[in-house]
Amino acid sequence: MTLHAEIGLARGGFELSVGFDVPAGSVLAILGPNGSGKSSLLGCLAGLLAARQAVITLDGRALHGLPAHARAVGLLSQDPLLFPHLSVLDNVAFAPRSKGEGRARSREIARHWLAEVDAAEFAERRPGALSGGQAQRVAVARALAAAPDLLLLDEPLAALDVDAAPAIRGLLRRVLSTHRIAATVLVTHDPLDALALADHVLVLAGGKAVERGPTREVLAAPRTAFTARIAGLNLIAGTAVEEGLRTEDGALVAGMLAPDAVAGEPAVAVFEPSAVSVYPAEDGHPGSPRNLIPAVVSVLEPHGPVIRLRTTSGLSAELTPAAVADLGLEPGLGVRLAVKATTITVHPAAAQ
Numbered sequence: 001m002t003l004h005a006e007i008g009l010a011r012g013g014f015e016l017s018v019g020f021d022v023p024a025g026s027v028l029a030i031l032g033p034n035g036s037g038k039s040s041l042l043g044c045l046a047g048l049l050a051a052r053q054a055v056i057t058l059d060g061r062a063l064h065g066l067p068a069h070a071r072a073v074g075l076l077s078q079d080p081l082l083f084p085h086l087s088v089l090d091n092v093a094f095a096p097r098s099k100g101e102g103r104a105r106s107r108e109i110a111r112h113w114l115a116e117v118d119a120a121e122f123a124e125r126r127p128g129a130l131s132g133g134q135a136q137r138v139a140v141a142r143a144l145a146a147a148p149d150l151l152l153l154d155e156p157l158a159a160l161d162v163d164a165a166p167a168i169r170g171l172l173r174r175v176l177s178t179h180r181i182a183a184t185v186l187v188t189h190d191p192l193d194a195l196a197l198a199d200h201v202l203v204l205a206g207g208k209a210v211e212r213g214p215t216r217e218v219l220a221a222p223r224t225a226f227t228a229r230i231a232g233l234n235l236i237a238g239t240a241v242e243e244g245l246r247t248e249d250g251a252l253v254a255g256m257l258a259p260d261a262v263a264g265e266p267a268v269a270v271f272e273p274s275a276v277s278v279y280p281a282e283d284g285h286p287g288s289p290r291n292l293i294p295a296v297v298s299v300l301e302p303h304g305p306v307i308r309l310r311t312t313s314g315l316s317a318e319l320t321p322a323a324v325a326d327l328g329l330e331p332g333l334g335v336r337l338a339v340k341a342t343t344i345t346v347h348p349a350a351a352q
């Protein structure tokens with residue numbers, strides 16, 4: 001079932017205005033900073049929020065006039081929201097039951113979905129006897145047991161601890177790719193979720209789509225500072241020039257133009273924190289042709305086996321703990337960031 005949505009909503013002074021399509025069996029991730037309208041968008045799709053103007057169709061069938069319960073929409077949020085007085089099996093069977101299936105058939109469907117999410121062993125338990133990750137597994141089974149035409153995932157991993165989240169992410173990836181029936185819309189803050197689960201992403205800012213496209217392309221070549229930050233990449237905005245990018249201050253960032261970058265047009269220079277070397281502010285030239293960017297250390301934080309250094313201008317570098325000690329790095333210290341031109345790609349900037 002292909003989803004087509006055009007939604008306009010006013011909430012106080014906030015305006016949401018966005019349109020998109022989600023082909024049957026594919027997953028669209030909605031990313032965006034706090035307050036950008038992600039929950040409002042899901043609320044409109046689910047029929048829980050009244051849009052000012054909405055066209056929402058599934059294979060041409062209009063959903064926008066229907067109340068929430070008549071939309072065949074499955075919703076999975078960060079809270080599993082299981083009925084505490086029902087067994088796990090009856091929680092999952094509730095979904096087909098409420099669609100009119102008989103008691104025995106509903107339980108059969110529930111057993112099938114509990115097995116699909118590796119939760120068959122919990123069937124007779126009450127939700128109170130499950131861990132957060134186990135309860136979320138059951139919630140996934142319940143959402144899918146309703147055979148929704150449209151599946152809405154609202155930060156489904158946000159409440160799980162770091163040990164449970166990867167397992168549920170993997171489970172969602174498996175069930176979404178093996179049961180490619182419904183169109184799925186996923187709201188997440190985590191680029192890993194988008195990379196793992198979504199075919200396409202749409203980045204919302206201030207109620208509008210500022211970026212959209214295939215997930216890997218958008219996250220590898222972000223055109224807005226927000227997407228670059230969540231994707232963990234460095235991004236400098238300016239105008240494309242033959243040698244790379246010219247910033248608003250007139251500085252040149254030497255880099256390689258992406259095939260679709262056009263000199264004279266708005267652009268962003270994108271590079272990995274691991275491509276950045278850090279030098280003392282007053283040191284000599286560090287050798288081979290590099291960009292040298294003056295910066296001030298703002299934060300040093302562990303990032304796996306390395307230390308992620310953030311600067312007041314928002315650029316990041318990765319260093320070993322030994323290098324941090326050798327350079328005597330600490331917040332407030334002036335440094336120079338060196339980046340080889342060959343590690344910088346200049347992409348056209350998203351139209352804002």
Ligand SMILES: Nc1ncnc2c1ncn2[C@@H]1O[C@H](COP(=O)(O)OP(=O)(O)OP(=O)(O)O)[C@@H](O)[C@H]1O
Binds near residue numbers: 012034039040
């Ligand atoms: N109940 C409400 N009444 C009035 N305005 C609201 C209400 N809820 C949200 N808003 C407005 O709508 C805007 C979008 O909120 P929404 O919750 O959709 O954003 P979000 O992207 O989901 O944010 P978050 O990532 O923090 O969950 C907010 O900036 C706020 O101004």
